[in-house]
Amino acid sequence: MELIQQLVNGISLGSIYxxxxxxxxxxxxxxxLINFAHGxxxxxxxxxxxxxxxxxxxxxxxxxxLAMAACAxxxxxxxRIAYKPLRNATRIAVLITAIGVSLxxxxxxxxxxxxxxxxxxxxxxxxxxxxxxxxxxxSQSLLILGTSIVLMILLQLIVYKTKIGKAMRAxxxxxxxxxxxxxxxxxxxxxxxxVGSALAGAAGVIFGIYYIKIEPLMGIIPGLKAFVxxxxxxxxxxxxxxxxxxxxxxxxSLVSGLGYSLWRDGAAFIILILIxxxxxxGLFGKNVREKV
Amino acid sequence: MKKKRLASIFLxxxxxxxxxxxxxxxxxxxxxxxxxxGGGGDTIKIGxxxxxxxxxxxxxxxxxxxxxxxxxxxxxxxxNGKKLELVxxxxxxxxxxxxxxxxxxxxxxxxxxxxxxxxxxxxLAQVQVAQDNKIPLITPTGTNPTITNKDGKVNxxxxxxxxxxxxxxxxxxxxxxxxxxxxxxxxxxxxxxxxSKGLAAAFKEVFEKEGGKIVAxxxxxxxxxxxxxxxxxxxxxxxxxxxxPGYYEEVGLIVKQARELGINVPIMGGDGWDSPxxxxxxxxxxxxxxxxxxxxxxxxxxxxIQNFVKAFKAKYNKSxxxxxxxxxxTAYFLADAIKRAGSADPVKIKDALAQTKDLSLVSGMLTxxxxxxxxxxVTILEYKDGQQQFKTKVNP
Numbered sequence: 001m002e003l004i005q006q007l008v009n010g011i012s013l014g015s016i017y018x019x020x021x022x023x024x025x026x027x028x029x030x031x032x033l034i035n036f037a038h039g040x041x042x043x044x045x046x047x048x049x050x051x052x053x054x055x056x057x058x059x060x061x062x063x064x065x066l067a068m069a070a071c072a073x074x075x076x077x078x079x080r081i082a083y084k085p086l087r088n089a090t091r092i093a094v095l096i097t098a099i100g101v102s103l104x105x106x107x108x109x110x111x112x113x114x115x116x117x118x119x120x121x122x123x124x125x126x127x128x129x130x131x132x133x134x135x136x137x138x139s140q141s142l143l144i145l146g147t148s149i150v151l152m153i154l155l156q157l158i159v160y161k162t163k164i165g166k167a168m169r170a171x172x173x174x175x176x177x178x179x180x181x182x183x184x185x186x187x188x189x190x191x192x193x194x195v196g197s198a199l200a201g202a203a204g205v206i207f208g209i210y211y212i213k214i215e216p217l218m219g220i221i222p223g224l225k226a227f228v229x230x231x232x233x234x235x236x237x238x239x240x241x242x243x244x245x246x247x248x249x250x251x252x253s254l255v256s257g258l259g260y261s262l263w264r265d266g267a268a269f270i271i272l273i274l275i276x277x278x279x280x281x282g283l284f285g286k287n288v289r290e291k292v
Numbered sequence: 293m294k295k296k297r298l299a300s301i302f303l304x305x306x307x308x309x310x311x312x313x314x315x316x317x318x319x320x321x322x323x324x325x326x327x328x329x330g331g332g333g334d335t336i337k338i339g340x341x342x343x344x345x346x347x348x349x350x351x352x353x354x355x356x357x358x359x360x361x362x363x364x365x366x367x368x369x370x371x372n373g374k375k376l377e378l379v380x381x382x383x384x385x386x387x388x389x390x391x392x393x394x395x396x397x398x399x400x401x402x403x404x405x406x407x408x409x410x411x412x413x414x415x416l417a418q419v420q421v422a423q424d425n426k427i428p429l430i431t432p433t434g435t436n437p438t439i440t441n442k443d444g445k446v447n448x449x450x451x452x453x454x455x456x457x458x459x460x461x462x463x464x465x466x467x468x469x470x471x472x473x474x475x476x477x478x479x480x481x482x483x484x485x486x487x488s489k490g491l492a493a494a495f496k497e498v499f500e501k502e503g504g505k506i507v508a509x510x511x512x513x514x515x516x517x518x519x520x521x522x523x524x525x526x527x528x529x530x531x532x533x534x535x536x537p538g539y540y541e542e543v544g545l546i547v548k549q550a551r552e553l554g555i556n557v558p559i560m561g562g563d564g565w566d567s568p569x570x571x572x573x574x575x576x577x578x579x580x581x582x583x584x585x586x587x588x589x590x591x592x593x594x595x596x597i598q599n600f601v602k603a604f605k606a607k608y609n610k611s612x613x614x615x616x617x618x619x620x621x622t623a624y625f626l627a628d629a630i631k632r633a634g635s636a637d638p639v640k641i642k643d644a645l646a647q648t649k650d651l652s653l654v655s656g657m658l659t660x661x662x663x664x665x666x667x668x669x670v671t672i673l674e675y676k677d678g679q680q681q682f683k684t685k686v687n688p
Contacts, residue, residue, distance in 0.1 A: 002528045005553075009520040117541055119572035129552060136554055211517045213545055213573050221515070256521030262483060262511055264521075 004135050006257040007250060012141030014249020015148045016210070019203035020226035021233070021241035022152060023196035029236035030172045030192045032091075036098040037078055039223015040105035041197045045071045045204030046214045047109070050118055060124050060209070067205045068198040075197025076190050084186065102223075109216040117215040120208040144206050151199060152242050159238065164191050172236070221265070228272045234282025243283065335377040336636045338626065339397030341408035341418060346385025351410035351615055355432050356380060358619025359407065361607055366627045372634060376627065383409055387417035394418040398425045404636045405430065407622050410615070412436035422449045428642045430626060432618040435563075436486070440664040449638075451645050451664045453622045453655070457487055460562040460585040461494030461537065463670040463686045467583070468533050469502055471672075471684065472558055478508035478531035480522070480546065482538040485514065491537035491562050499535075507531050512542065519546045520553060527555050539564040544573025551578040563587060566614060566680075576678035583683065587614040588655040589671045591682040600654045614655075621653040656685070 020042055027035045049067040052058050058066070082101045086094050128139040159165040167188045170178040179185050207222070208214050226241075229248045233240025248268060255267045275282060340359060343352030359378060367375045379401045383390035390409050397403045398421065405428040409415045415434035422429035430451045431439060437456045440447055468474050477499060482488035496506055508529035510522045523546070526534065534550070536543060536559050543565050550559065560583040571579060590601050590611050600620060604612040612620075628651055629644035630636065651658045656669035674683040 002524060005524045006521055009518075009524060013518050013520070117569065117573075119544075119569060122575045127552075129554070131554075136552070138552055211545065212548065212575075213517065213541060215541075217515075218517075252518075253521040257525050259510070259525060261522045261525075262513065 001134050002257065006253045008135055008137055008141070009257075010250030010253030011246055012138070012144060012210070012249070013253060014229075014246035015141070015144045016203060016207055016222065016245075017225050017229045017248050018242045018245025019144075019148045019151065019206065020200055020222055021229040021245045022148075022155060022238065023199040023203075024226050025230040025233070025235055025238060025241040026155070026192055026196045026199075028230065029238075030168055031083070031189055033083065033094055034098065034227065035078075035193075035196075036095070036223070037101040037105055038196070038200055039219035039221075039226065040102050041071050041074055041078075041219075042200040042204045042207070042222065043109070043214070043216060043219035044074055044105065045201030046208045046218065047113075047118070047204075047216075048201065049205035049208055050120060050214060053121060053124060060205075063124075064202055064205050067201040069201075071201030071204070072194040072198040075193040075200075078197075079190055079193040084189075106216055106219070113216070115216055117213050120212050120214065122212065124209055140210050144210060147202065147206060148242065148245075151202065152238065155195070155199070155238055158195065164188065168192055225268055228268050231272055231282055232275055234285030237282065237284045240282055240284035247283075334373070335375045336371065336630065337377050337379055337401055337403045339394075339401060339403035339406040339408075340378055340380045341383050341390055341393040341397060341406055341414075342380065343385040343410050343414065344380065344382035346383075348385045348411055351433065352383075352385070352408075354613060354615030355408075355410055355619030355622075357608060358432075358604075358612070358616040358621075359623050361604060361616075362620045362623030362627075364607075365603070366623065371627050371630050374636070376623075376630075379403060383414055385411075385414070387414050390414040390417045391421060394421040394429070398427050403427065404630070404638055405626055405641055407432065407619075407626065409434065412439060415439050419447055419450050423447055426642075427638045428626075428629075428645055430622055430645070432622040433615060437490070437663075437665070446663055448646070448664075449642050451625075451660070453618050453625055453653075453658070453666060454587055455668060455670060456665050457490035457562075458494035459665075460670065461491040461496075461535075462498045463585050463672070464491070464535060464537075464560050464562070464583075465495045465498035465502070465504070467585075467672055467684075467686060468535070468558075468560065469499065469504055472533060474504070474532035474558070476505040476507045476531055477533040477535055478510070478526045478529060479506060479535045480510050480512065480526065480538075482514055482542060483511040485538070487539075487562075487564060488537045492535065495535050495537070512546075514539070514542060516542060517545060519549050523550050523553050523555060526550075527553055532557055534559045536561045537564065540567040540570040541573070544570045547574040547582060548578045556581065558583060560584065563614065571675075571678040579675040579678060582675045584673050584675075584680075585670050585686075586673055587671065588617045589673055589680065589682040591680070592671065592685070593682070596652060597654055617654045621655050621658075624653060625651065625658065657687075 024038050027033060045067040048070040049063045052063040052066045078101055082097050086097055130137045159168060167183045170183055171185055171188045175185050229244035230241045232248060233244025251267060252264045255264050342356055343349055363376055363378055381393035381396060383393045394406055397406055407430050410433050412434040415431040416439055418429055428449050432453045434452055435454055435457045440450050479492050481492045508526045508531060510526055512519060534557060543561055547559055558581050563586050565584045566586055601612060629641050633640040633644040649659045658666045658668045661667050669685045669687045671685055672683045673680040
């Protein structure tokens with residue numbers, strides 16, 4: 001019974017990782033850029049949702065949409081200001097810029113509102129306990145899992161059924177060739193950042209509802225974990241991010257459940273190292289040899 | 293050429309600024325030296341080295357409010373015919389500034405004793421200065437044991453008004469066994485905090501010595517947000533009681549998630565829980581059946597406490613918290629010692645402070661032990677619908 005409860009705990013934790021990992025993996029798939037500021041966009045989403053609820057007194061769905069919209073705009077701004085000028089720069093220059101943007105968002109937020117934590121109002125969504133054979137499932141964790149799945153399906157539809165999705169796939173395959181075919185590469189990349197950041201914003205609001213406490217540095221660890229999840233599933237592959245997130249959440253819960261709670265974060269990064277050594281393309285990835 | 297000129301302009305500007313800063317510093321020194329030689333007659337100067345700005349400014353400011361109120365009352369009669377004068381310095385919540393502040397108070401203001409600082413770290417930064425200059429140092433709220441006693445050697449000029457960390461753990465163990473009548477307990481600690489570890493170690497020692505059984509010991513680190521896996525493990529061990537010494541940010545989440553998982557046993561912690569944010573994070577319902585040990589409660593029906601609460605409300609228009617109370621008590625603690633010493637000589641004040649016995653204060657009856665740590669009653673509060681309720685007072 002305890003094992004099943006731990007699996008339930010792990011899946012609800014993993015759904016959050018999955019939701020953040022979706023945005024990570026999309027951006028990487030298109031521009032081959034590890035967007036380290038993604039976790040901080042998630043944090044901004046959480047705060048936008050919080051202020052929408054407490055200052056504007058809106059309900060859950062308007063707050064969610066507002067946070068997604070604000071994060072989409074923020075994502076596009078980050079891309080245009082920080083990453084676009086570096087489109088042809090070395091990988092390491094872009095990586096360092098990403099870390100810089102991340103710190104700028106974190107400490108900018110602290111400058112604007114202070115470092116003290118904020119608590120989400122607990123009345124936003126019904127919080128019911130479902131008890132099935134002694135295993136307790138929180139209605140909110142079902143909601144998180146549901147939202148993650150719905151957003152993932154939506155994302156798959158956007159990528160495979162729409163024109164902009166087709167453009168994204170083309171750019172990710174070969175940006176130069178796509179440009180020659182008349183695709184506006186810059187707009188496509190901006191659209192990718194907008195969609196990815198909107199997902200992070202949604203994750204931020206859901207995180208706030210589920211874990212109550214939000215603060216300006218809250219994006220760091222979930223951001224890193226989502227990165228591990230994306231690599232685990234195969235970075236650049238959308239269902240991979242989903243599965244990677246859930247697997248990571250379950251592994252962490254099992255590690256804590258065995259009494260090694262202090263090793264939980266360690267376990268996540270050991271997985272990252274093992275995956276990079278033994279299966280660098282991730283669980284869902286194919287090792288494609290690049291043609292020269 | 294142009295660059296060179298710019299650089300030289302910049303350099304000369306910087307130099308001027310430096311000289312000017314030096315001048316103003318000089319002036320300040322002269323002023324305060326003049327001040328101290330002018331006073332002395334019918335006032336006794338007391339230094340306060342507190343966190344008036346910076347990261348933990350709210351602690352320092354609360355203590356200062358308590359001090360001001362107490363001195364106002366004390367000075368109505370005076371001590372040995374003299375008035376106490378408080379000289380405040382702001383240590384900016386920084387250890388190096390705290391050391392500088394203590395040096396300034398001793399060398400320039402010639403104070404008879406120093407009160408401060410609010411946190412253990414900033415107090416420890418002043419200990420050596422106080423010892424070297426033979427000036428009594430009293431921290432109202434620094435709870436770390438090493439402040440007064442380092443490696444078995446007592447710092448003879450250093451005192452405190454609050455109880456030390458392990459003391460809360462002991463009291464919690466006794467309360468669980470004697471008042472809640474539980475026989476086994478789980479302990480969940482913040483392994484990144486010495487405070488949490490100190491409380492837990494004391495709790496375990498007393499709880500096991502007096503016949504209780506520890507059925508689970510788990511740990512987390514500050515900033516974690518998901519504790520469900522660890523709590524599920526604790527639930528499987530079936531404890532009747534959970535000891536959770538930590539700070540309110542994580543404690544709030546832990547209590548909430550524990551209740552969600554159906555863990556309804558009493559949960560107890562220390563003064564690190566004491567923040568309005570705790571109620572917001574955990575929610576009112578989840579906090580029912582939880583207890584904390586604290587320095588004092590404004591709901592305590594004791595007459596002395598109610599008088600203090602009334603006076604405080606009249607002056608500041610708000611209800612006093614534990615930091616206000618301990619600042620207030622520290623002023624009385626020192627005034628009592630000066631009265632008994634019969635002089636403003638720092639060494640005599642130190643001896644009188646060390647002999648303090650059964651001094652009735654707002655935060656309890658205070659007697660100092662040989663380590664200069666107060667042995668005094670601890671207040672136990674219970675959360676009911678998000679409000680702290682005075683539960684009982686436990687005497688050591």
